[in-house]
Amino acid sequence: MKLWDFKVGYDRLFQDYHRLSINDPVYTSMQVYKHTDRIPEPVEGAVHHPIDYVPDLTQGFESALMQRHTWPYPFPNERAIDLPLIARFTQLAFIGHDREGRAYPSGGARYYVKIHMLFNETRVAESLGRWNVCQVDADRGLLAGRKSVPWSRIEQAYIQKESAASAQFAIVLTADLDSISAKYPDISYKLVQQEAGHIGQNIQLVANYLGVRSLPLGGFYDVPLAQIIGTGDDVLYSFLLG
Numbered sequence: 213m214k215l216w217d218f219k220v221g222y223d224r225l226f227q228d229y230h231r232l233s234i235n236d237p238v239y240t241s242m243q244v245y246k247h248t249d250r251i252p253e254p255v256e257g258a259v260h261h262p263i264d265y266v267p268d269l270t271q272g273f274e275s276a277l278m279q280r281h282t283w284p285y286p287f288p289n290e291r292a293i294d295l296p297l298i299a300r301f302t303q304l305a306f307i308g309h310d311r312e313g314r315a316y317p318s319g320g321a322r323y324y325v326k327i328h329m330l331f332n333e334t335r336v337a338e339s340l341g342r343w344n345v346c347q348v349d350a351d352r353g354l355l356a357g358r359k360s361v362p363w364s365r366i367e368q369a370y371i372q373k374e375s376a377a378s379a380q381f382a383i384v385l386t387a388d389l390d391s392i393s394a395k396y397p398d399i400s401y402k403l404v405q406q407e408a409g410h411i412g413q414n415i416q417l418v419a420n421y422l423g424v425r426s427l428p429l430g431g432f433y434d435v436p437l438a439q440i441i442g443t444g445d446d447v448l449y450s451f452l453l454g
Contacts (some may be wrong), residue, residue: 267395281422282428286377287375289335290424293336304421305415307348315414316411319394319404327411328383330344330381345360345441369437370431371429371433411449412449434446
């Protein structure tokens with residue numbers, strides 16, 4: 213394991229790393245990734261205990277876990293996406309109703325990751341489609357409609373065109389990388405990525421529970437997507453749903 217020298221300019225290092233790894237339309241067509249089949253490696257141990265268990269699919273939580281699935285196909289749009297459904301989704305996945313803290317963990321309870329919801333105005337209720345670029349205000353239990361951007365522009369920010377064209381909405385996770393080091397200077401970038409992962413798992417589990425298909429993505433164009441959101445943050449992660 214190589215050590216990273218954090219003595220000088222650590223924040224600049226992780227910002228540079230993040231921004232050097234973004235997708236850009238100019239380069240995407242030239243990227244070739246060699247596919248290799250995964251070969252599971254056995255785990256060595258002095259003793260191996262069987263850990264067999266048959267999930268009880270009549271139990272809602274176990275069913276949601278076992279049926280969580282990444283959906284790499286055109287979305288079926290089996291659920292009507294309206295404000296009551298989105299309220300239920302955001303309370304379960306992010307806000308946590310009146311519990312102390314949110315529905316997902318965050319290093320030091322800083323909650324640096326911002327959650328944005330982008331709605332396809334042709335596939336959701338009119339109330340969501342009018343101001344369709346929204347941000348979740350988890351502290352106040354609100355969905356703030358910030359601007360209106362045609363889905364025809366939003367879908368161009370995604371590499372998987374067929375999925376983007378049929379999605380009812382997208383969730384985008386962002387962070388202001390200039391400000392995340394206030395409490396944990398040396399591990400802040402690691403913590404913000406962990407937080408995004410926690411949120412992402414909740415998105416997929418809650419989506420499955422509510423009958424909505426989901427596709428987690430690294431295949432998006434960072435700069436165009438950040439410009440659509442318009443907060444000046446860097447994009448960490450995104451999901452298409454429908």
